[in-house]
Amino acid sequence: MKERYEDSHLYKLRHSAAHVLAMAAIEFDPDVKLAIGPPIENGFYYDFQFSKPISEKDLETLEKSMAKIIKANFPVRHKELANSEAVKKLKKEQQPYKVELAEELKDEKLGFYGIDTFWDLCKGPHVESTGEIKAFKLLSIAGAYWRGDEHQPMLTRIYGTAFASEKALDEHLKMLEEAKLRDHRKLGKELGIFMISPEIGSGLPLWLPKGATLYRLLKNYLTLLEEEQGYQHVITSELGKADLYKKSGHLSHYADGMYPPIELDDEVFYLRPMNCPHHITIFGSELKSYRDLPVRIAEFGEVFRREKSGELSGLQRVRSFTINDAHIFCREDQIKDEFRKVVELVRFVYKKLELNDWWFQLSLRGDAKADKYNDNTLVWDKSEKILRETLREMNVDFVEKTDEAAFYGPKLDIQMRNVNGKEETIATVQLDFHLPKQFGIDYIDEKGQKATPVIIHRAVFGSMERFIGFYLEKTAGEFPLWLAPIQVKVIPISEKVSSYAQNVKVELMKRGVRVELDDSSETLGKRIRKAELEKIPYLLVVGEREAKDKVVTVRSRHTAEQASVALDEFCSSYLTDATLPR
């Protein structure tokens, strides 16, 4: 098992760097009000209310102050004050946000961490001394509401990052630079994958022809694999009655994420937040025997999430997306086997997609959000145990993380870092003893008695939108041949050979190749350059010699080599991996 980030030295180091940033901010503006300053995944931030304007160019000044404090190698000390004393101290320092935080804490004693003369209300952990912060950088300034609440004051958030070595920082900054080039919003536009139109609405991406092709190929491929594994695909409605979501618990646990109700003819409907209730309804529509299980119901099902405009971003945060979803209804004695098959399917598919840097995370309950979970402790314990055991039996690497479960059960999450190095959950497998009871679904067991099935909720791609966004960034748009929206582009050198070029195109189309012809009036060089920017796997350049010899000159995306071959040879030698892999 991996070390938890929260337990790492890097985490402490970044936490201390945030305190050092606060000290620099006080030096910059002695009247600054301090809010909070936690370490985050790839660095840290601190929220301030400055008494004078601040902009990106002031970051350098702050960095200089920070460098001095770090160089001084102050020890990071710890002390505790009685609750009332702490509040008094913070009031005296005229730090209203800190006062508010302290007043809310019910502990008898409150912890403070001190660097030089600056003591900050804080639970830690921290490094021993500021000198351990070997490398740091302030990255950006953003607005952030106090407590994330739009009715509270808007504060100034300064983001930074810190590392234990200059080398690690440099690598991180290089990755951030690279990430900008690989941003899926940038690539999505350049490669004609998707667009977002202000007329239609933000958070509502439109898949352009090449994006729709990529989408369809991924969908067809997984459908094929799922069918082979005995999944049954369905297509269900995006609307459902209010009662359905009362029963499923979505309206009580998840109403904030749901769209407003829709009234039709005195009945209240919702755009669905998830597909589960629909699949459960289908399972429950016919009597099942123990011999019928497992029943695996799959759908590329569209769901709707209420997101704030300000939080929408490209394909990552959208208001409606399609989950590659399935619900496996099985007996308790089938859980391990089914769970294992799902884990294997994920590994198989990700391998075919040439994705390597992802990992499994076992997401468990936690105390922090205890009220979020349904309260059958016995079932939770059992579920967590089954998942953990199966993973160990399979010798699968995974990390465990609390406070990350679904409200109805523990999950196995598929984790990846985005190009900015931020960890994200791509897809999940969830074990659920709760919803089958809620919906009262059952099957007839070996003894002729009614029994309750278990549901495994699972996704391989998760949200198609988010997955393709990720995939664009991971591959920088250089998809494997079988997924390239356009696999081959034919470029005639001159108008004289345009009919030969057209023939080549038609012949390839007949063979099911996704091919385009560029006979525009641009120069040859420009057309080749354009095709390269489009990341097209193969260019076939044809001139009079090619037309005469009935060959094509092949330029591959990945090599500088060129070769003249007959069209049949091109198909048999270069396009062997052009169709859905098996």
Next chain:
Amino acid sequence: MKERYEDSHLYKLRHSAAHVLAMAAIEFDPDVKLAIGPPIENGFYYDFQFSKPISEKDLETLEKSMAKIIKANFPVRHKELANSEAVKKLKKEQQPYKVELAEELKDEKLGFYGIDTFWDLCKGPHVESTGEIKAFKLLSIAGAYWRGDEHQPMLTRIYGTAFASEKALDEHLKMLEEAKLRDHRKLGKELGIFMISPEIGSGLPLWLPKGATLYRLLKNYLTLLEEEQGYQHVITSELGKADLYKKSGHLSHYADGMYPPIELDDEVFYLRPMNCPHHITIFGSELKSYRDLPVRIAEFGEVFRREKSGELSGLQRVRSFTINDAHIFCREDQIKDEFRKVVELVRFVYKKLELNDWWFQLSLRGDAKADKYNDNTLVWDKSEKILRETLREMNVDFVEKTDEAAFYGPKLDIQMRNVNGKEETIATVQLDFHLPKQFGIDYIDEKGQKATPVIIHRAVFGSMERFIGFYLEKTAGEFPLWLAPIQVKVIPISEKVSSYAQNVKVELMKRGVRVELDDSSETLGKRIRKAELEKIPYLLVVGEREAKDKVVTVRSRHTAEQASVALDEFCSSYLTDATLPR
């Protein structure tokens, strides 16, 4: 061109039969209040307010009265009364609905048609005498609001039909009997195609695994053909901002059919009623030159229609459905060519689906709903002319019908009769000079000037839901081999050969055949019968002899013959048409 039903003798005959029904109703209940009694597509109805209860078993009494009136061969006479005189007469007869109708008519004189002593306010036309009604039957009783308005009184509607011969009536009644068996709601359930769940909501069908397979095959097939013809598929959002539908005219012409608005973060969205605005937005997102046209944007796009609960029915009337939609953006000089290709595509696809009894209808403006249409007469004239000319040049049979156009232009409709003999529009091709202007889309023409493209809106299947509903009824569930959700079922005679049967199944799956194995404990006869009811094209029955000889015994859905062949031979001889046709 076909004779219009409204001009036919059958239409008059049914209109007169409705009057005869009113006379019978008066005999049954002298205090009955009469509303309206028009001929309809396959018969006629009359709406009454009875002063005493009436039920299906009273239809026989009414039929007897009607038979007497018909036998008496009364002439059907015509007279006109001055408006005020007519109202006075109807008031005196205490017919409040007729009074209301007469008072609304602004004509100086009102027409009446008389049979024996019964004179009914009516515009005609009618037959000469009641004896022309050679055969009739009353079919059912239903409730109907006066003027179709739920705030008005509920009346009793009696449906009947009438023909010029007993033979024609018998054929019609036989068809109705047959229709009950072919009802797509019945077949859809029996064949596991779809279900409608009261928990999820009426009008929101759920495609079950076999239905989803059929749906996917139709979708994949058309996508393939469309791609070959240069269509570009997109996937767009089902929501759009209110302004989008103001611009498109949907909010002013079509608001009744739209779902209520959805507010998200102070912006107003609608679930889309049609896909056009989304496709137009994509077309408009990049500069186009005359050389880029035609641009053909296609999508299986889901749309939402506000329908009253009472009007929902199976797959025919639903609250959300997917249109196999495309919008062709072209220059004026390309209209004929593009329109012709669409007509050819429709004919090609319907032939592959083995559909024969459908026809084209040219749907034009009309005076009756003049306010429904946008008011550029010149453009309407031009559009109607282009469509008519192209059809004539292609030698395509078609009927013309007024008052059936879209609000933005004339249509070519694909018409079919459902199993009840009722005419329905399956899909349409529409010519549109209006929306391109509304959205301000353009292209750069040969002279470097901005020019406005024309849009051809077209569907081949129309609504996937309605189309599959129709297709179920037309085929009675006996789909062509390539569309059968399950193409082959393997039935082992006994448990001894279950592993051989399993092998056969796996071998077929490997070859991409959609195959099921029925190794349940039912008798062989029952399992064969079940597979036949499921309309599975081929049953492979295997016993010890088959296992020993490595053969299968084939039973075809359409012939009683059985043959024992090796699996390879089965595939090469029987499954030649098992994949998407080209």
